[in-house]
Amino acid sequence: MFQKQRKWTNSDDGSKLMDKLVIEMIVTDNQPFTVVSDVGFKRLMAAAEPRYALKSDKYYRSEKLQEVHHKVVDKIKALIQPENAGYSLSFTTDCWSGVTDSLMSLICHFIDAEWTRKQVVLNTRAMHGSHTGKYLKETFLSMLEDWKISKDRVALVL
Template identity: 30%
Template sequence: MVVKDLQPFTIVEDEGFRAFVKKLDPSYVLPSRKVLKAMVSERYDKAKEQTMEDLQKAEFVSLTADMWSSINMDGYLGVTCHYITPEAKMATVVLGVRRFYQTHTGQHLMEAKALLMAEWGITSKVQCMVTDNAPNMKLSTQLLHLRHVPCFAHNLNLIVTKALDETPVLNEIRQKARKIVGLFRSSCKAKDKLVEIQSWSSHQALQLIQEVQTRWNSTFDMLQRLYDQREPVAAALSNLNNDTAPLTSLEYEIIQQSLSLLQPFKLATTEMSEEKRVSASKLIPLYRMLQHKLAQKKEMQRGNQLYN
């Protein structure tokens, strides 16, 4: 339970949990927090030993690595290993998520990754490393003498984000959309009014989604949810005493056209984010699919212009 549900060790000290366990079995003696921690550590050691045995059976492995900062701006390095089992099944194991105290230079990243590879006994098995396009990540891979594979999903994110940022009309709509979503997510009165209107207008009572600056697909989700809920949102705004401007019918039409154009990129991003399927072989088909869809859109637009 502690491992699967990410529960803190202190759960065994919680009054309600202790009463619950006593109700289930009055004779059971809960372990202390320290004992529970030792039990989890023992379970981890056994799981790691078994995983290392499995890795030794794999002929080749590939790695993915990423750096990120916590809410407290602490740096972390995460490295994941991917391999095929003797039964021809794809397997994934997290080698480590380590607090990174050093400066994020290519040399320091290389040293940290090399230590993890040596710890798990896979130094000679690694065929490539997938990372984003950050220069320090690319350099660390070069210093390890490994083949670097840029993350396709990350590249898609950069491409679509740049396209969105360079479309002034859509940027204005996104700004208005963020303000609308912010109102319904921060005001209890606005939220209650939306839920009320959703209930009697036969719309599913769904929360609006706020976009996240680092993930373009959150922009897609925000616009899609707003478009689906445009009627109750407009009705709720008209019943609220505030200065938040609703989106116009023309702006919703632009949103619809944008969603249609972005849908293939959304599908490609989702497809490349899966863990249990080999993804490298999908790169060329997905790339061709995106090219084909964009060419179709351009042809349709050209046809509409000629017709008009």
């Protein structure tokens, strides 16, 4: 009975599994890291697994995100390979400019081997300097290089 009430340590296998599931939920459902501080989420977790001690949003953001990021990158790299995505890929890109920051995003669109339409966000990159056509082209091509996508696979860019 006392074992059910005692909180797991951070090194406990149960705690490690719950940490992994929490960060995967945040990423999969596109939730803010602060969801772990929400009253309803805390209640849910306390009822679902009372032995698990929720960590701070900073913990999931700084300690756990990299692990999930590497897994997602590997899955996306496999997903966009010609045997899965076909040879031709289409892309949408957008730029946002604020008072101090500018960003450019890159989304890849394709139809997979089962004829299902897919889209994956590949990059969001900070932009510096004037947004000339040459600069946008260089940034776009650099993002393709990051994903090892050759220029001849590009069918369309919007």
